[in-house]
Amino acid sequence: xxxxxxxxxxxxxxxxxxxxxxxxxxxxxxxxxxxxxxxxxxxxxxxxxxxxxxxxxxxxxxxxxxxxxxxxxxxxxxxxxxxxxxxxxxxxxxxxxxxxxxxxxxxxxxxxxxxxxxxxxxxxxxxxxxxxxxxxxxxxxxxxxxxxxxxxxxxxxxxxxxxxxxxxxxxxxxxxxxxxxxxxxxxxxxxxxxxxxxxxxxxxxxxxxxxxxxxxxxxxxxxxxxxxxxxxxxxxxxxxxxxxxxxxxxxxxxxxxxxxxxxxxxxxxxxxxxxxxxxxxxxxxxxxxxxxxxxxxxxxxxxxxxxxxxxxxxxxxxxxxxxxxxxxxxxxxxxxxxxxxxxxxxxxxxxxxxxxxxxxxxxxxxxxxxxxxxxxxxxxxxxxxxxxxxxxxxxxxxxxxxxxxxxxxxxxxxxxxxxxxxxxxxxxxxxxxxxxxxxxxxxxxxx
Numbered sequence: 076x077x078x079x080x081x082x083x084x085x086x087x088x089x090x091x092x093x094x095x096x097x098x099x100x101x102x103x104x105x106x107x108x109x110x111x112x113x114x115x116x117x118x119x120x121x122x123x124x125x126x127x128x129x130x131x132x133x134x135x136x137x138x139x140x141x142x143x144x145x146x147x148x149x150x151x152x153x154x155x156x157x158x159x160x161x162x163x164x165x166x167x168x169x170x171x172x173x174x175x176x177x178x179x180x181x182x183x184x185x186x187x188x189x190x191x192x193x194x195x196x197x198x199x200x201x202x203x204x205x206x207x208x209x210x211x212x213x214x215x216x217x218x219x220x221x222x223x224x225x226x227x228x229x230x231x232x233x234x235x236x237x238x239x240x241x242x243x244x245x246x247x248x249x250x251x252x253x254x255x256x257x258x259x260x261x262x263x264x265x266x267x268x269x270x271x272x273x274x275x276x277x278x279x280x281x282x283x284x285x286x287x288x289x290x291x292x293x294x295x296x297x298x299x300x301x302x303x304x305x306x307x308x309x310x311x312x313x314x315x316x317x318x319x320x321x322x323x324x325x326x327x328x329x330x331x332x333x334x335x336x337x338x339x340x341x342x343x344x345x346x347x348x349x350x351x352x353x354x355x356x357x358x359x360x361x362x363x364x365x366x367x368x369x370x371x372x373x374x375x376x377x378x379x380x381x382x383x384x385x386x387x388x389x390x391x392x393x394x395x396x397x398x399x400x401x402x403x404x405x406x407x408x409x410x411x412x413x414x415x416x417x418x419x420x421x422x423x424x425x426x427x428x429x430x431x432x433x434x435x436x437x438x439x440x441x442x443x444x445x446x447x448x449x450x451x452x453x454x455x456x457x458x459x460x461x462x463x464x465x466x467x468x469x470x471x472x473x474x475x476x477x478x479x480x481x482x483x484x485x486x487x488x489x490x491x492x493x494x495x496x497x498x499x500x501x502x503x504x505x506x507x508x509x510x511x512x513x514x515x516x517x518x519x520x521x522x
Contacts, residue, residue: 078418079197080409081206082472083215083251088258090418095223097408098401105147105404112400114147120411121148127180128154129172129196130207131187136377137207137216140402141184141410148407153179168447170199177202182414185209189442191470195452203413210440211245212471217376218251220405221338222259224398228372229335232259236333238298238371239263240356241340241382244271248376249340253277253304257285263304264334268342268355276467276474283461298331298367334367339375339383359384363392374398431456431466432505432515434477441471458503464495466505477505481517488512488519 079085086094105114126145128138142152155176173183173196185196186207193206208214222232229235237256243249243265253273256263263281265273281287281304289302339358356362363371375383375395387393412418435454436443443452455469465474480495481488483502488509495503506512509519 077201077203078413078416078420079193079200079204080215080413081193081197081204081209082213083218083255085215086418090412091219091222091255093417094219094405094408094412095226097411098223098404101147101404101407112397114403117147117149119149120407121145121150121414124148124150124182124414125180126150126152126410127176127183128152128207129176129183129185130155131185131192132208134186134207136399136402137186137214138184140399141205141207141216141406144403144406144410147403148411150181150410166447168451169195169442170448170451172196173200173204182410187442188440189445189448190438190440191442191468191472194470195442195448205409205413208247209442210471211247211250213251214247214376215251216402216406216409217248218255219409220398220402221248221252221374221376222255223401223405224374224394225336225372227401228394232256232261234260234262235335236262236264236331237336237338238266238300238334239338239340240266240358241268242271242342243267243273243340246340249273249338250277252338253281254285257281257287257304257306260306263287264298264300264331265302265304266298266300266356271342276472279474280459283459292331298334298365300331303331332367334371337363337368337371337373339373339379341378341380341382355382357382357384358387360386360390363387363390368392428469429456429458429466429500430483430504431477433507433511434466434475434505436468436471436473437475438468438471438473441468441473443468443470458500464503464505478508479506479512480504481506481512486517488517 102111104118105116107113107115126141128141130138142154145152169192176183177200180202182203182205183196183200184205184207185193188210190210190212192209193204197204206213206215225235226232239249239253253263278289287304287306289304291301292303337358342355371392373387373393373395377395377399431454442448443454456466457469459465459467459474463476464480465476467474479488481504482498483504
């Protein structure tokens with residue numbers, strides 16, 4: 076089975092570091108003498124191989140950097156860069172699209188407005204699939220570029236303090252990046268636009284799966300944030316928990332005295348349900364005049380609109396154009412590793428799949444709710460949650476809390492939801508109400 080890269084969780088930290096080492100080698104071999112992050116020439120690591128880019132959403136940097144990367148690896152590219160001119164406009168499913176195009180190429184790169192679309196493509200493709208952005212879900216190759224830039228500019232990922240600015244609710248680059256930062260031990264400082272903070276399922280996952288807690292902090296106006304996300308065993312903070320209150324504020328304030336990276340994102344208006352009508356942070360020289368930003372690196376996945384001042388372009392702290400340039404060696408390294416099977420076996424999912432019963436994903440942007448996909452995709456959920464059971468969609472990763480947990484073997488319902496932790500997950504089934512469970516032949520314990 077081929078390895079795919081549909082989410083940042085598909086690669087271990089060691090595998091990400093291996094990608095970076097390979098990208099370093101490409102920079103050394105092909106970097107120009109006057110501009111070390113710009114490449115020229117090519118190698119033969121993908122000689123005779125073909126990349127297919129399947130883009131159902133607009134793209135400039137991602138598509139061109141992938142095609143440039145494949146060309147510089149010695150391969151070639153075929154492209155479907157416009158959904159309106161593809162068979163998707165006729166209602167063709169993602170499954171059929173990839174099963175046809177895999178006959179034309181050795182690796183597929185897909186971008187779609189549907190969250191979880193890359194996972195569907197990977198389910199049906201016999202060649203590696205790379206997610207180039209699926210709705211507001213993830214953009215994992217952008218995260219590789221971001222981490223690589225941070226690593227080269229700041230030298231280390233561990234303990235780096237990273238300010239995330241803008242639309243943190245719909246920004247897929249943010250969602251991939253925040254998990255990776257947590258894994259590598261960075262301190263995460265969110266500065267969200269009004270009404271566009273981190274989604275609840277992202278915050279819960281940080282806390283429960285990465286042991287990263289959001290802690291209130293009094294910034295005294297230096298950096299206008301009110302929470303910092305950090306692992307509890309750093310800087311003598313002892314038992315750091317979400318409701319730690321004032322006790323942790325002095326230690327956390329240290330992380331606001333020097334912000335290593337200011338990561339800016341635009342408003343994702345194409346994914347918002349309506350006008351937020353609130354404040355949107357603008358990062359410019361005036362904002363960065365605070366002492367905390369004197370040695371910061373300013374990053375942006377681009378394109379920018381009004382959230383990032385043009386007055387920063389000549390500032391030595393601005394690295395966003397270098398960040399975009401690093402997309403080529405990083406994507407070269409990823410493509411080469413996938414094509415030569417350099418990653419070995421796929422990483423297992425953290426949670427076993429469970430039977431959701433009659434539940435369906437409630438995210439209207441999930442690929443399972445696309446008319447073209449309903450005929451061949453079955454609802455698939457993983458079990459999540461530390462304090463109570465949650466069903467996490469196996470495609471878009473949105474979560475819902477089931478009303479009733481039952482055991483298939485005994486056809487029984489236990490009112491004590493605590494017992495779900497000890498049950499065999501293959502024995503669990505979920506219902507929306509007691510009436511639904513009773514109609515399916517399940518009864519409450521003791522009745």
